[in-house]
Amino acid sequence: MNPALQGLITIIIGVGGCVGYFYGSNLFLDKVLYPARGPHIGRNITRANMIRPWLFLAPALLALTVYLAYPVIETLRLSLTQRLPGGGYEFVGLQNYNKMFAEPKFWEALQNNLLWLIVVPALSTMFGLLAAQLSDRIRWGNLAKSLIFMPMAISFVGAAVIWKLVYDTRPIDQEQIGVLNALYLFFGGSAPQTWLTIPFWNSFFLMIVLIWIQTGFAMVILSAALRGVPEDTIEAAIVDGANPFQIFFKIKVPQIMGTIVVVWTTITIVVLKVFDIVFAMTNGQWETQVLANYMYDKLFRANDWGIGSASAMIIMLLVTPILIWNVYNARKEMR
Amino acid sequence: MDNIVGKKPALTRAVNISMAVLVALWLFPTLGLLVSSFRTADQIASSGWWSSLGTQERQVPAIRVEGAEVARDGRFVIEGRLFATTDARVSAWGTSSREPEAYAPGQVVDLDGGATLTVVEDGAYVLSSPSPTAGTRLPRIFSTAATPPEFTTENYRAILFDPKNTDGMAKAFFNTLTVTIPATIIPILVAAFAAYALAWMDFPGRALLIAAIVGLLVVPLQLALIPLLKLHNDIGIGKGYLGTWLAHTGFGLPLAIYLLRNYMVGLPRDIIECAKVDGASDFQIFTKIILPLSFPALASFAIFQFLWTWNDLLVALVFLIDSTGETTVMTKQIVELLGTRGGNWEVLATAAFISIAVPLMVFFAMQKYLVRGLLAGSVK
Numbered sequence A: 001m002n003p004a005l006q007g008l009i010t011i012i013i014g015v016g017g018c019v020g021y022f023y024g025s026n027l028f029l030d031k032v033l034y035p036a037r038g039p040h041i042g043r044n045i046t047r048a049n050m051i052r053p054w055l056f057l058a059p060a061l062l063a064l065t066v067y068l069a070y071p072v073i074e075t076l077r078l079s080l081t082q083r084l085p086g087g088g089y090e091f092v093g094l095q096n097y098n099k100m101f102a103e104p105k106f107w108e109a110l111q112n113n114l115l116w117l118i119v120v121p122a123l124s125t126m127f128g129l130l131a132a133q134l135s136d137r138i139r140w141g142n143l144a145k146s147l148i149f150m151p152m153a154i155s156f157v158g159a160a161v162i163w164k165l166v167y168d169t170r171p172i173d174q175e176q177i178g179v180l181n182a183l184y185l186f187f188g189g190s191a192p193q194t195w196l197t198i199p200f201w202n203s204f205f206l207m208i209v210l211i212w213i214q215t216g217f218a219m220v221i222l223s224a225a226l227r228g229v230p231e232d233t234i235e236a237a238i239v240d241g242a243n244p245f246q247i248f249f250k251i252k253v254p255q256i257m258g259t260i261v262v263v264w265t266t267i268t269i270v271v272l273k274v275f276d277i278v279f280a281m282t283n284g285q286w287e288t289q290v291l292a293n294y295m296y297d298k299l300f301r302a303n304d305w306g307i308g309s310a311s312a313m314i315i316m317l318l319v320t321p322i323l324i325w326n327v328y329n330a331r332k333e334m335r
Numbered sequence B: 001m002d003n004i005v006g007k008k009p010a011l012t013r014a015v016n017i018s019m020a021v022l023v024a025l026w027l028f029p030t031l032g033l034l035v036s037s038f039r040t041a042d043q044i045a046s047s048g049w050w051s052s053l054g055t056q057e058r059q060v061p062a063i064r065v066e067g068a069e070v071a072r073d074g075r076f077v078i079e080g081r082l083f084a085t086t087d088a089r090v091s092a093w094g095t096s097s098r099e100p101e102a103y104a105p106g107q108v109v110d111l112d113g114g115a116t117l118t119v120v121e122d123g124a125y126v127l128s129s130p131s132p133t134a135g136t137r138l139p140r141i142f143s144t145a146a147t148p149p150e151f152t153t154e155n156y157r158a159i160l161f162d163p164k165n166t167d168g169m170a171k172a173f174f175n176t177l178t179v180t181i182p183a184t185i186i187p188i189l190v191a192a193f194a195a196y197a198l199a200w201m202d203f204p205g206r207a208l209l210i211a212a213i214v215g216l217l218v219v220p221l222q223l224a225l226i227p228l229l230k231l232h233n234d235i236g237i238g239k240g241y242l243g244t245w246l247a248h249t250g251f252g253l254p255l256a257i258y259l260l261r262n263y264m265v266g267l268p269r270d271i272i273e274c275a276k277v278d279g280a281s282d283f284q285i286f287t288k289i290i291l292p293l294s295f296p297a298l299a300s301f302a303i304f305q306f307l308w309t310w311n312d313l314l315v316a317l318v319f320l321i322d323s324t325g326e327t328t329v330m331t332k333q334i335v336e337l338l339g340t341r342g343g344n345w346e347v348l349a350t351a352a353f354i355s356i357a358v359p360l361m362v363f364f365a366m367q368k369y370l371v372r373g374l375l376a377g378s379v380k
Helices: A003-033 A041-079 A095-101 A104-135 A141-153 A156-166 A179-186 A201-227 A231-239 A244-255 A257-273 A276-281 A291-301 A305-334 B009-036 B041-046 B049-053 B154-161 B170-200 B206-216 B221-234 B241-265 B269-277 B282-293 B295-311 B314-320 B330-340 B345-365 B367-378
Strands: A081-083 A089-091 B056-064 B069-072 B075-081 B089-094 B108-110 B116-119 B124-129 B140-147
Touching: A003 A041, A003 B170, A003 B241, A003 B282, A041 A081, A041 A305, A041 B170, A041 B206, A041 B221, A041 B241, A041 B282, A081 A305, A095 A104, A095 A305, A104 A141, A104 A201, A104 A244, A104 A257, A104 A291, A104 A305, A104 B009, A141 A201, A141 B009, A141 B345, A141 B367, A156 A201, A156 A276, A156 B009, A156 B295, A156 B330, A156 B345, A179 B009, A201 A257, A201 A276, A201 B009, A201 B367, A231 A244, A244 A257, A257 A291, A257 A305, A276 A291, A276 B330, A291 A305, A291 B221, A291 B314, A305 B206, A305 B221, B009 B049, B009 B345, B041 B056, B041 B345, B116 B140, B154 B170, B154 B345, B170 B206, B170 B241, B170 B282, B170 B295, B170 B330, B170 B345, B206 B241, B221 B241, B221 B314, B241 B295, B241 B314, B241 B367, B269 B282, B282 B295, B295 B345, B295 B367, B314 B330, B330 B345, B345 B367
Parallel strands: none
Antiparallel strands: A081 A089, B056 B140, B069 B075, B075 B124, B089 B140, B108 B116, B116 B124
């Protein structure tokens, strides 16, 4: 069947099914199961109202359980087992983890990931704050914001291509078509560099791509927060003779610290999951491996589900503190 | 307090300049790809894209003399042009690769066998030979010329509309569209009902469910790959569109529910209570009041989900693309091209820009909703 047709049918079945389910189940509840008439009308209405929320929630809960909650448990189980030839699993305890810890490639990935975790959120937030502060002060601020925000719409893969062109290298006797090498030679570099193959520094060239994408996000959120800073605190500072830098760092930044933390943690989560950029640009060669790509390698290239699941659990472990922090904050707010 | 800057022109100028630099830095890489996608392979390989925007002087690859031979005054003459455009300005030319800049434009040069060749400034050349040239090797012309900016849409034609091109993106484009649209619409509907229940219905365990959804918001989808692939294989879906749609729906739901619930909670209580007093059922309240009022939040999430599914690589790699490659999506196709056509920037740039163009259009058209969604989704 033509996939486009299949897609169309899926939309119709999916949307129609959802509407039909919600409408039908409500109708069934109100008219058949607990009709709002007859001798038990009061009891029936109460019961119907007890069940209704679960009717509304059921499809979502089912999808969330199957697609997010169950996999966490299952991955944990897989990370403690080993596939037997001919099917079946054998419980092996922490063997997968031990094997993984013995691999230098894992430590390289972990090390790089930690580097990413420090550099990317810090620089994205910093540039975002800078762009937010500057763009609020100029007439073409909205246009400027749009243009800095734009990379958010670009896929990681597209961004990888964009930046590969920036980092492109040609032999020294040809004209350089990558901006970076052209600038490097212009400012007195001796020979064009293949930027993505220089260990340690190449990770930074990959990080630039993610910073480029995430700065817009940070800017949008921080800009809203900056506008929310009460005017009288700033006025008071001006009256006291504070200069613009003091106003920014001593008055505004402390007041939006909460938002800065939110932005920082959100970007941290993105960093932990970063896969496409490394996969498309270096595929973990030249010591640029990160956990998500390491996991993909193990799962789908080496076909080792045990170690693959174990490395996925490491990612989960790194996310957990932020998860707890978010849940804690959300609950505090609801009260 | 705009007056701080407004009162000091020097500071205003500094702010304007730094912002311009920042914007230029952010725009420059994308611009490079866009410009490159409109240049020919030769142009891309011989000069940086930034120099193509103005008139540039460069060494043109050798061009062999060709054209119809005309007998004139007892000699055999071939006339032709080096460039399609007449705006080119030749500054030097030559007939051998060792001396590509040996002659000045307009100079008449004697070749072997009594032939003469001349190239004038605008790129026109005349080869005049005492005997017919048929069957002999005609000379090559090396030239250094300043050519005005020159762009072509040929790359796009080759990549989108040439069915024989194995690097083509047409199929991948439609596959991506096929993945994206159902994967955007279905979660919205499912999430909207759940969000309404979590926002406006009272039942035991509600707070716990909301907390669970906030938690699921950050669960890395990497954990879901193997268990779900196993599950899909066990229930017979295998790799294909259906599994991909389901996966995108599952992964998109926490954000959808979270965004929509936050928005719905903020709707005025009076409206809903009035409707209840008038005898509207929950189902009616939801479809007639809540859904229309929640349009901004629905739009925000729709954009997020659209961008995310359109730009996704990992989910497609794991759940969709099988060994036949029939269901490849654009991101996968581009990664493939990066591997096989790493140096062919005319192919890469065009392919990448085709995949980027749609999200960019959506972005610029609906930026307002995207910003709103981001603010609702993270500022707490």
